[in-house]
Amino acid sequence: MSEPGQSPDNPWPVRAVATRVAKWIDRLGTVWVEGQIAQLNVRHGSPTAFLVLRDPAADMSLSLTCPRDLVVNAPVKLAEGVQVIVHGKPQFYTARGSFSLRVSDIRAVGVGELLARIDRLRRLLEAEGLFDRRLKRPIPFLPNTIGLITGRASAAEHDVMAIASGRWPAVAFAVRNTAVQGPNAVAQIVEALAALDADPHVDVIILARGGGSVEDLLPFSDETLCRAVAACTTPVISAVGHEPDNPLCDLVADLRAATPTDAAKRVVPDAAAEQAQVDDLRRRSAQALRNWVRREQHVIDGLRSRPVLARPLQALDARAEEVHRARRTARRDISRLIAAETDRLEHLRARLSTLGPAATLARGYAVVQVVDARESGEDRPILRSVDDAPAGTRLRVRVADGAITTVSEGADEAH
Known part of the structure; x- marks a missing residue:
């Protein structure tokens, strides 16, 4: 047969389980606990007060019981939300099967202690970088x-x-x-x-x-x-x-x-402030634009007032007479040069006429060329010796006004 409570054939009764749980919890001894009061119930005429102590950092709570005088004579007025430290012993009530902490002392958490705890948490969060x-x-x-x-x-x-x-x-x-x-x-x-x-x-x-x-x-x-x-x-x-x-x-x-x-x-x-700022920026930008236009207009007026732009043809007018004088001088010098060169050309032509063969022919001389049927007219040799014109040789005689063809009868012995 199995041990009691280890099988459905041999179960423990409720009283046995409740008694054993109560004995185990009774061994825990006393403990100091800190938390916030979530509920406080002090019934008129009842010697026992009931409280719920909540952990502010987690969704967990404990049921507390304590003498009514302990709540009434507490060092601070106890109310929901008050942070307290309690000293009590865990208990398990077998009649109801409930757990609670039987409190024998209640102390308020002082401001100094709260500030110290906040400072320790601040240093922890700062070390983790949450304030970065x-x-x-x-x-x-x-x-x-x-x-x-x-x-x-x-x-x-x-x-x-x-x-x-x-x-x-x-x-x-x-x-x-x-x-x-x-x-x-x-x-x-x-x-x-x-x-x-x-x-x-x-x-x-x-x-x-x-x-x-x-x-x-x-x-x-x-x-x-x-x-x-x-x-x-x-x-x-x-x-x-x-x-x-x-x-x-x-x-x-x-x-x-x-x-x-x-x-x-x-x-x-602030909508009004933003609108005022927009209006101010518009006014300042318009003023800046007007100032820029005035500066640019002043620059343009300065450029237009300069002589080169105010009277652009003045420089040409000043140089026009000089240009005309230079043109007259150049034309006179060119005409003089042409006349001198013309005279020199006439002199050269006269000298050339005097020294040329045409003038010699005009004075009664003639140029005799041997006519050979195999040679063209330009290649006909000039007769330089009587030996070059034996009898029967055809000759071309060029005089001042033309040329004639004749036949040689040989050398003139009388000569």
Whole structure:
């Protein structure tokens, strides 16, 4: 037969299981636990108070029980959202099958301790590079839709929407109202942040809350919220508290605004200011254009006033007489040269006529050439000796006014 509780044939009764679980939990001893009070129930006339202690960084909680006097006489007024440290012993109630922590001491977490913890978290996030300015995403100049996470009907919501709408009337908002303090703030803000980041129409997200104490602003220094802000792909503007307040989400966000009003001024441009700037730029550009035209007109007037452009033919007129005088001189010199050369040519022609064969022929001389049928007229040899013209030789005799042909009768012996 199997051991009790190890098979369906030999099961343990409920009382056996509950008793054994209670014995195991009873061995744990006492423990100190820190968290935020999520629920507080102090019934009138009941000696026992019931609390729920929540972990602000995770969706986990513990049920607490304690004497009613311990809550009434606590060092600070206990309420939902208060951060406390409790000392208690785990217990398992066999009658109801429930677990709770039986508290014997409750202490409030002091401001100094909270600030020290925030500083340790700040150094951790800084070491991981979550504050690096190179990771900051630029804020769009004119976003289509602005995501706004803030408390319901809060002054921060009114300030952001009123100021932004006054600066740019066409601005659109996607508002997510969440708790901004207390035990549920971190979870609601992270959920709203994820929803707005996933919305493709949202171009920038504003996380806004008014001022408050260190305890009130504690959710905005929560590690879970800081990492959620750093993980967003949409630019995030942190506008939490007033100027002196500096929660950790200010350092993780892409832009820190001193107040919600400052965030509204940074997220959209001022339409009136932009119009004034456009008008000023138009006026300045028109003035600059007019000044440029005046400068260029002055340059053109200066060029036109110069003599070469004012009277372009003046230089030609001044040189016209000189040109005419030079032409007359050149024509006279050329005429004189032609006349001198003509005279020289006449002299040369006269000398040539005197020395040429025609003049000799005119004086009664003749040129006798031997006529040979095999030779042309130009190649006929000139008769230079009587031996070259024996009897019967045909001869051509050229005189001043023509030429005659004759036949030689031989040498003249009488000569």
